[in-house]
Amino acid sequence: MQNKLTNYIFLLFCGFTLLTSCTNTDDPTITPIQFAEVEYQGVYELIIGDTLKITPEILNLPEGASFEWSKNDESIATTQSLNYVPQIAENFTLKFKVTASNTIERSYQIKLIDPYALYFRPKTETSTEFITKIMEYKPAPGQFINAGFGTPEYAEKIIGNKTNTLSLGAWGGYVIFSFDHTIENRVDQKDFVVYGNAFKGLSEPGIVQVSFDENGNGLADDTWYELAGSNYFKERTILNYETTYVNPEEYANVLWTDNKGSADNVTVNTYHKQNYFPLFIAEKKEVTFKGTRVFPIVNPGSYVTIDALEWGYVDNYDAEYSIYGGNAMEIDWAVNNQSKSVKLKGIDFVKVYTGAQYNAGWLGELSTEVKGASDLSMVK
Template identity: 45%
Template sequence: MKKQFTLSKHLIIASLALGVLWQSCSKDKIEVIQEAPIRPITANSNAYVTDLFEFNPAPGQFINTDLGDEKGAKGTLGSNNGLVSLGAWGGNIVVGFDHTVLDAAGKTDLVVYGNGFANFAEPGVIWVMADTNGNGKPDDKWYEIKGSAYGQPGYIRDYEVTYTKPACDTCSVHWADNQGKTGVVQTNMFHTQAYYPASVTTNTYTLKGTLLPSTNIDMSNPTYITSAAFDYGYSDNKAGGDEIDISTAVDEKGNKANLKGIDFIKVQTGIQANMGWLGEQSTEFTGAADLSLLK
């Protein structure tokens, strides 16, 4: 009787152990996917971005002027009539809508405005975010819009550049990247203010993002420098604005994000290049809008 009781007890313990192990394994396999809440369009919804969350410029010829400070960044809200320069590579702006911009199947959903024109684009990488935690802040996960340069020679994901404050306002700004390369944001005679952002209180700072190829820039004729547009997927790329499909957003591994909609966008200067007397390649941002609300 004692032997039978002991055997039964061991079987019970073994069963409980197996149950705990199964639950543990099951938990490891289950991925909880939290869907972002949809903020509906109302009669008062604005087609254009309405909120500025961050302005993080890189050094540049328009930085520390009305075209390259927070005042200029705020001027891009509510319309596409403002203009702000993001500076050299990595400079970025983060803005948000007053509603969720939904992904319309088979259609473009957003238009991002810049001041690109024929033969002169200054392409910016576009990132989108859904307000997954519903707190109204851009503190969830960014997804990159997969443009035509994605994965091409010269395209680098997880790129970083550290800028160093120069000794004088008219001195060029030194940079070093995480690929072992160095260079300068070259100053010129047309813009004599400090190129290093006055909002940065440290002697160095680092910007992160995606580097786009500079192969579209033609400097063979120094008096007529051109920068051809990419086929699609970038801001400040084509005249009249660049239409973007939310369904092209991808994660850090290149997998489709499958977002139902987005609440925030980030635009980041994509190319690191000095263009002679024209100064650094710097993405300009003039606004963004929900295409479904534009007449």
Template identity: 40%
Template sequence: MRIINYLLLATLFVSVLSSCKKNDVAKPPVPILGSVYPDVSVKLAEKYAFKVTTLNGETFSNEWTLDGKVVGTDYTYSFTPTVAGTYTLVYKATNEGGSFSYTYKITVPVPVVATTPSSSKYISKVFEYLPAPGQFINETNVGSLEQAQKLVGNTNNLLTLGAYGGYVVFGFDHSVNNQTGYDLAIYGNPIGGTTPWAEPGIVMVSQDKNGNGLPDDEWYELAGSEYNDPATIKNYEITYKNPKAYANVTWTDNQGNSGSVDINTFHKHNYYPEFAPNQETLTFKGTLLRSTWGKYGSIFINSAFAWGYTDSWSIGDDYQNNRYNGFDISWAVDKNGKKVELKTIDFVKVYTGQNEKGNTLLGEISTEIKGATDLNIK
């Protein structure tokens, strides 16, 4: 009997040890998620708190990773977006038994200034005017800061942008919607017929992704008919040097070329913009369109492109009847040439797209603009 009792006791002891070993095996953490939906929408500048809690006092380490960067190690993480876009937030809990992870896709919509019955179809604000050198630059009625402001509210006042790269940036009192067909009309002063005179300008658009009301976000080019032409140069860069006198304005570019914007006898003043922040040199970057300068008999001409450029008597957008160049926001591409989907835009940039000195009779090719309208507002 005593032997049997010893055997039972030994068996019970082994059973208890075995049970303890099974219970001692660590298990991965089981955090309780405050938000169990993987897709989250957060407004710009709005605080959104992600949090986890523990079950029965369980402890584990936490890690929050936003777009690959660790942003928190606590049981809570507060996300306050400063720029619209799509973000990936990964939460990871870890203990000695393993780990648990969960991924959130956070969408921050681009803020939109809605159209109202009182919205104007015309430009409401000119943010920046920085022309390249040219024969009309520094002349009050066509090449000055004061003239740039006259683009507001109408399409009747002409502004020159100077040689390649010179630009103007403007916006409306609302976000422009991307609807079917042309969304923007930009007015210039081209000439058609057998003796065409076009001074093609490239158009870019931007969204107010950070919501600060300023054009300091990413720009997208509206790819026109020449965007994929082998003769079109992407990432072109040119630097002009201020002669600080009535003299030719020399330039060099990143293609190993050099040249000048030449003076003529009709405009006897410095062609370098005297209101530019830098009075030594000016550098512009963008897409360079091929020159279309030539002659028709004894008359000098500069031919238009098919579509997609302003100040261009283009057949593709029926300039003859419309009296403006039309632009579709759906043409937008990013800096790598990839098409982007923009539901709205807030800012527009127009810059001279050709580097052509012309001659001393007609001067350099320089895009002119008389205004712009939102075609979605009648």
């Protein structure tokens, strides 16, 4: 009886061993996965904002294999190909693991370079506080456009001073300018001021965007961040707003439509009898502007008045306007296109665009005006 029991246990053990051996990677019917290349690029250097792209080639890869990319042991992706955009200047170890009938691993060393360290432009003995270059002037239709202070030639006159007035036209019209150095983000201080011609009872709020020359090419083709003024998060404010203006080809009202289903006109007046559509821009038939639309309080009547927004806008008679002689801006107000706060060490380019849309009767369209700008760290 004991021999029979012993034989039975032995047969069970053999059966279990046979069963488990069928799932072992030593089974000749299962081909282990492996990397196609023994030698590979193990070190990557890139600038913050660049996309890290790695696609390891794997042999004998079956369906159902799992992938994991981890940064300092924290999972960041579960696909074979990695497309990752690092946001912080740091060095870290990146690991890649593939699991199928067997597991293979590979590691990479990643070095992130802060573009600010590469392309920051310090002040010099010859630096000026004022604007030194107009990068682009693209106004929306308005009564001063194509004449007076609404031409590319006149835009150049706000360089180096704060005495000439440039019209940006109706909502969306803008000017982009730069300085001869990077405007640094100062701790607990306003960083730069934009001059307008606002006064009590007449504010024409302009919205500000800023950008750092992160690719170092001297062009304003980098990521833009909006300075979220006091009305940015208010319910009535429209983000991702668009307006298209149609060239009337003559002195006539300029039709506009927006992406909210509204339509109206930039209305002509008897004081300015030229075509109000900007004739010097690339778009000759119609032009579309994109951005944020705010709604200041307008008091209609025989003499229209427009109340100031609380803070954070150009050509806006806020509480600090008389202190700075313009509107002081804080780089720490910057948000990305997801309305999330971002930390910028400094900026190279400033964009100001008209932030409201309103026909003010005999005063004409609500239009932000810019007279110049200064680096507040250099203003005495």
